Amino acid sequence: MGRTLAEKVWDDHVVRRAEGEPDLLFIDLHLLHEVTSPQAFDGLRKAGRQVRRTDLTIATEDHNTPTLDIDKPIADPVSRTQLETLRKNCAEFGVRLHPLGDVEQGVVHVVGPQLGLTQPGTTVVCGDSHTSTHGAFGALAFGIGTSQVEHVLATQTLPLAPFKTMAITVDGELPEGVTAKDLILAIIARIGTGGGQGYVLEYRGPAIEKLSMEARMTICNMSIEAGARAGMIAPDRTTFDYLQGRDHAPQGQEWDAAVAYWETLRTDEDAVFDAEVHIDASSLAPFVTWGTNPGQGAPLSASVPDPASYEDASERHAAEKALEYMGLTAGQPLRDITVDTVFVGSCTNGRIEDLRSAAQILEGRKVADGVRMLIVPGSVRVSLEAVAEGLDKVFTAAGAEWRHAGCSMCLGMNPDQLAPGERSASTSNRNFEGRQGKGGRTHLVSPQVAAATAVLGHLASPADLTATAGQSDVATPAGV
Amino acid sequence: MEAFTTHTGRAVPLRRSNVDTDQIIPAHWLKKVTRDGFEDGLFEAWRKDPEFVLNQERYKGATVLVAGPDFGTGSSREHAVWALQNYGFKAVISSRFADIFRGNSLKNGLLTVVLPQETVDRLQQLLEADPTAEVTVDLVGRQVRAEGISAGFELDENARWRLLEGLDDISLTLREESSIVEYEANRPPFKPRTLDV
Ligand code: SF4
Numbered sequence: 001m002g003r004t005l006a007e008k009v010w011d012d013h014v015v016r017r018a019e020g021e022p023d024l025l026f027i028d029l030h031l032l033h034e035v036t037s038p039q040a041f042d043g044l045r046k047a048g049r050q051v052r053r054t055d056l057t058i059a060t061e062d063h064n065t066p067t068l069d070i071d072k073p074i075a076d077p078v079s080r081t082q083l084e085t086l087r088k089n090c091a092e093f094g095v096r097l098h099p100l101g102d103v104e105q106g107v108v109h110v111v112g113p114q115l116g117l118t119q120p121g122t123t124v125v126c127g128d129s130h131t132s133t134h135g136a137f138g139a140l141a142f143g144i145g146t147s148q149v150e151h152v153l154a155t156q157t158l159p160l161a162p163f164k165t166m167a168i169t170v171d172g173e174l175p176e177g178v179t180a181k182d183l184i185l186a187i188i189a190r191i192g193t194g195g196g197q198g199y200v201l202e203y204r205g206p207a208i209e210k211l212s213m214e215a216r217m218t219i220c221n222m223s224i225e226a227g228a229r230a231g232m233i234a235p236d237r238t239t240f241d242y243l244q245g246r247d248h249a250p251q252g253q254e255w256d257a258a259v260a261y262w263e264t265l266r267t268d269e270d271a272v273f274d275a276e277v278h279i280d281a282s283s284l285a286p287f288v289t290w291g292t293n294p295g296q297g298a299p300l301s302a303s304v305p306d307p308a309s310y311e312d313a314s315e316r317h318a319a320e321k322a323l324e325y326m327g328l329t330a331g332q333p334l335r336d337i338t339v340d341t342v343f344v345g346s347c348t349n350g351r352i353e354d355l356r357s358a359a360q361i362l363e364g365r366k367v368a369d370g371v372r373m374l375i376v377p378g379s380v381r382v383s384l385e386a387v388a389e390g391l392d393k394v395f396t397a398a399g400a401e402w403r404h405a406g407c408s409m410c411l412g413m414n415p416d417q418l419a420p421g422e423r424s425a426s427t428s429n430r431n432f433e434g435r436q437g438k439g440g441r442t443h444l445v446s447p448q449v450a451a452a453t454a455v456l457g458h459l460a461s462p463a464d465l466t467a468t469a470g471q472s473d474v475a476t477p478a479g480v
Numbered sequence: 481m482e483a484f485t486t487h488t489g490r491a492v493p494l495r496r497s498n499v500d501t502d503q504i505i506p507a508h509w510l511k512k513v514t515r516d517g518f519e520d521g522l523f524e525a526w527r528k529d530p531e532f533v534l535n536q537e538r539y540k541g542a543t544v545l546v547a548g549p550d551f552g553t554g555s556s557r558e559h560a561v562w563a564l565q566n567y568g569f570k571a572v573i574s575s576r577f578a579d580i581f582r583g584n585s586l587k588n589g590l591l592t593v594v595l596p597q598e599t600v601d602r603l604q605q606l607l608e609a610d611p612t613a614e615v616t617v618d619l620v621g622r623q624v625r626a627e628g629i630s631a632g633f634e635l636d637e638n639a640r641w642r643l644l645e646g647l648d649d650i651s652l653t654l655r656e657e658s659s660i661v662e663y664e665a666n667r668p669p670f671k672p673r674t675l676d677v
Contacts, residue, residue, distance in 0.1 A: 016659040021638050024656060026663050028671055036557065038513035047650070058674040064511065078511035085513045096674050117672045129556040129580065145558035145584035147649065155653045157660055161583075161636070193498070194550050197579060227553065229579060250670040258670035293498060293553075314497040314549060411507050432502045432554060434525060 002268025004165045005234050006200040009140040009265065013123050015157050022159040028122035029139075030152050031108045032059035032095065034086040035413070036127030040150035041089040051093045053156045058117065059090050059097040062107045063413045067376055067403035070100055079414065093153075106379020106405045109133040109347035113217065114381050116246025120235035120262040125152055130347050130429065132223040136216035137243075138235035138265045140200070143224065163229050164274040166199040167267075170207040172282035177462055179357075180215035181349060181427065181446035183207070183279075184222045185287040185297045191277060193295040196228030199275065202267060203233050207281035213242040214353040221348045222429050225294040234266045286461040288334055289431050289444040291322035296431075298334065300449065300461055306330035325433055326441050327421070334459050337443065341424040342373040342400075342454040343436070344447055346410035349427035350378030352385050354447040359391040361451035361462050362398040368457030373400035374416060376408040400454065412437045425453040481589045483646030487570045488616040489543030491626075492533050493604035499547060500554035501581065505563040518563035534567075538611035546603045546615070547574040552581025552592075561585045571617040573624065575600050586639045587649060593617060593624060599631045619643060 003011070016024040030053075037059070044051070051057060064079035074080040083100065090097035098104040104111060109130055112118040118134040124141035125131060127149040134141035144158070152158055168187060188195075201223050203216075211219070216233050223231025240259055243249045250258040289297040290304050296319065298305065307319035307330065323330065328337070344350070344358050355377060367373045375395045377383035383405050386392055392402045409416040410428040418424055418440025427450050431442040443459060452460040509521035526532040533539055545564065551574040552560060561584045564572065572590065575597040585592045595603075606613050606626055616625040619640060624631050635643075642649070 015663045016656050024653060024659070026660070026667075029674070035510045039515050039558075042514070049650070055673045055675040076511075078508075082511050082513060117674060119672050122671065127556065127558075129554070143556040143580060145556055145561075145580060145587065147558060147584065147587040151650050151653065154650050155660065156664075157653055157656075159649065159653065193553060194576065194578075197576075227578060248672045248674070250672075254670040257668065261668065261670070293500070318498055413507050413510065430502075430554070432500050434506060435502055438506075438525070 002271035004267040004271045004273060005138060005202055005232055005265055006140060006163070006165055006230070009121050009123065009138070012121065022161045024157050024159050025123060026157055027125050027152050028056060029112065029117055029124045030057045031112055031124065031126035031131070032057065032149070033062050033108045033126070033128065034082040035063045036146050037089065037149055038082065038085045039146045040127070040153055041093065043150040044093070044153055049154045051095060051153045054094045054096070056156060057095050057153070059086060059095050060105055060108050060111050061086060061098070061100050063407045063411065065100045065406040066414050067406055067408050067416055070404050076415070103380050103384070106381065107347045107350060107407055109221065110351060110378035110382065113137065114246070114379060116243055116249035119243065119249070119258070120239060121265050125158065129224045130221050132228070132231045133217050133221040133347055135220040135223065135230050135232040136213060137239055138232060138262065140230060140232065142230045164199045166196065166201050166275040166277065167273040168201055168203050168277045168279065169205040170203065170279045170281050171205050172207055172280050173210070174207055174281045174284060177448065178284050178286060179446040179448060180211055180218040182284055182287040183281065184219045185289065185294065185444060186284050187279060188222065188226045188295050189287070189297045190279065191226050193225060193293050194227045196223060196226035199228050201226070201228045201231045202273070203231060204267070208233060209236065212353060213238055214351045217351070218348055222294065225429060235262045286446065286449050288449060288459055290326065290328060290334060291319065292325055292431055292433050293318070294429065294431060294444060296322055297444065300334055300459060302334055304328045304330055304332045304334065335464070336458060337423070338458045339371060339425045339443070339453060340422045341418060342371060342450050343376070343409040343424055343426040343428065344450050345374070345376030345378065345408055346428035347378060348429040349447050350376060350382065352382050354427065355382065355386050355391050356389070358447040358451040359394040361448060361465065362400065362455070363394050365398055365455045365465070367399040367454045371454055371457050373454045374403055374409055375400050376403045376416070377405045379405050409436050411435055412440070425450050425459060481646050481648050484570070484589055484591050484619055484643045486616065486618040486620055487543065488614055489570065490539070490541060490612065491544035491546050491603070491607050491615040492539045492542040493607040494533060494545055494547045495604060497548040498550045498553055501552060501557050501560040502554055504552065504560040505557065509563070510557060510559055515562050516566055518559055519566040522563040522567045541568070543568055543570045544615045544617060545569050545572045546600060546607060547572055549575045549597060551577050553578040556580045556584070558584045558588070561588045561590050565590050573600060573603065586643065589643060589646065591617060591619060591643065593633050595624060595631050595633055599629065602629055
């Protein structure tokens with residue numbers, strides 16, 4: 001019987017297989033950051049162990065890094081300690097590190113792909129759940145806990161329990177103005193935050209094949225929000241074109257050998273998935289969340305749902321609690337929700353295409369009075385690219401704040417946070433209670449919706465802007 | 481890692497579903513660089529409410545957490561497990577755990593027990609009626625017992641053996657050194673490297 005993409009990559013990494021035991025898998029790439037690694041290095045030191053493969057390991061600083069005044073000492077002593085600890089550990093164990101201020105610094109899931117380190121058919125791990133991002137290249141990539149980080153540092157392998165496979169086939173074509181972010185939010189709303197549990201998801205079908213690498217990363221990034229072990233997309237021409245010429249991409253004969261291998265990484269015709277989901281892309285619209293988990297979302301044109309409409313008692317209860325926390329009432333149109341803050345960034349939507357699409361909407365427009373808009377590039381490279389294209393000027397002219405690269409307000413470990421009761425439209429991936437600051441309220445959106453929301457001050461799509469502009473065009477002459 | 485065979489202790493009912501790891505241990509606690517001292521961060525946001533079950537005098541000293549469905553969703557932070565352990569929990573019972581959380585807990589010797597929701601409900605009712613009730617989590621007999629309740633649970637054999645023996649994963653893997661070396665020797669040369677060689 002044929003095998004799925006995920007099964008092929010898995011099989012190619014089995015170091016040891018024994019009856020009744022988890023397979024021992026080889027790890028091709030281990031990414032580290034300051035938050036989940038200190039206790040792992042501590043464990044190594046205590047046991048007198050080394051990092052087995054420093055040549056397959058790389059670290060960056062992202063979660064705690066400030067996005068302003070990066071040349072000044074970090075004010076928060078705890079953040080500073082974490083960063084200093086990472087620096088000390090990397091020096092001691094010989095691990096390559098891109099610290100704050102370095103040109104390759106940035107969110108770990110943006111850095112790996114842009115260096116060309118994330119490649120098809122590799123196993124990629126990181127002590128971070130959004131490692132699923134790298135699955136966009138046809139890599140088997142997943143988040144691990146700190147004990148596993150230590151395990152990989154010491155052995156370059158992981159014992160792993162088998163997974164199930166789920167095909168998410170997206171047919172049709174995404175309508176104009178509907179993005180990868182809307183698609184993944186709609187998928188999570190459909191299958192639920194626990195729907196992917198135990199599965200590796202494979203996104204496939206014509207709508208997926210059409211997506212750029214960056215859009216594919218947005219999709220795979222949020223697989224974890226459906227509870228999945230990982231998300232994958234089969235590598236194709238788009239993948240190879242993205243990789244070719246990058247710092248760590250293979251070259252010459254090795255490139256040819258790699259591509260020949262990568263081309264075999266497709267799910268066989270006769271392979272059977274454990275579960276299948278079909279989505280019709282053409283039926284989708286811009287999507288936003290109203291609740292406190294990423295599955296609590298709806299099309300922007302809809303209203304806040306009535307908890308009473310949920311049949312399942314625990315879902316109903318969850319919806320009631322979410323509305324209370326979010327300060328929303330059932331039946332309120334989503335478009336009427338006003339925001340204080342708009343955040344564009346994170347490993348979900350902090351890449352150059354995301355910044356371009358936000359800039360395109362902001363060009364010649366202004367951020368609404370009383371709204372603060374933060375633009376935080378996913379990495380220094382993304383930032384430099386944006387500056388070279390003049391996007392930073394567009395943002396600042398519109399009244400948005402152009403910041404230094406990092407995780408920033410995605411989780412509020414640095415000073416970029418929501419105040420209690422403040423509401424944001426955010427291009428990040430989690431709307432959990434307090435995620436962006438204690439008492440903060442988060443609506444997950446695409447970069448396009450974020451930009452339109454910043455201009456109008458309430459949740460909105462770019463189409464709403466032209467509608468408003470059209471009205472005022474007519475209204476102004478009549479008023480004069 | 482400490483071995484887990486059987487544990488008997490008082491328990492706390494936590495009637496909430498979808499308790500994610502941000503709620504178990506908020507992000508600002510992740511700045512610590514040690515594995516201990518997380519007990520005060522456990523469920524921090526809720527601990528300010530005197531009515532919250534962990535704040536109730538009658539549940540002080542409990543070592544088993546009886547939680548709602550989908551416990552431990554969200555981020556992969558292992559700190560969530562350490563926080564539960566630092567607080568004194570030896571086992572968590574729920575009808576469904578998030579995968580990464582469950583993996584992390586078993587690695588650290590925190591036993592996560594999956595029971596049918598109906599049994600979890602009965603345990604919670606028992607504990608609400610009688611906070612002094614003791615719950616036994618028996619990994620040898622794969623059974624949870626409390627007054628009037630006895631329920632078997634599943635755990636994969638390998639995870640169970642490691643818990644029972646208190647075996648550390650890394651030393652087990654290092655026994656496979658020759659297989660790792662052999663695998664490394666056969667890796668294709670086009671695989672990425674982070675350092676120039
Ligand atoms: S950007 Fe957000 S989700 Fe991504 S790694 Fe940073 S904190 Fe995690």
